[in-house]
Amino acid sequence: MRSRLDWHELTCEPHASLLEWHRRLIRLRQQPPTLTDGRIDQVRVRFNEDARWLALERGPVTVACNLAASAQLVPLPQERSGRILLASEADVSVSALRV
Secondary structure, X not given: OOOOOOXXXXXXXXXXXXXXXXXXXXXXXXXXXXXXXXXXXXXXXXXXXXXXXXXXXXXXXXXXXXXXXXXXXXXXOOOOOOOOOOOOOOOOOOOOOOO
16 A cells, blocks of 8 residues: 555645656657757766766757755856756756856
């Protein structure tokens, strides 16, 4: 019984927010044509293990991940537009300081 899903939890937090986040990720994955192509050779990965950030670039889209315990800058290539398509936190922003 402990392993059975409780479908009533879908409307309770934090389950409802997590479900909505995954739905938004799936919608985003289906939108830009560069994200619907499964070619791994089109992906560029940059990271800084000490600072704990990771950036995946595919066409005009960059997925920037801050894996540190606090907010920090994740450098983006200058040719990126700086428009945020989806963020896991409300206070995420893109500034003009780029690498």
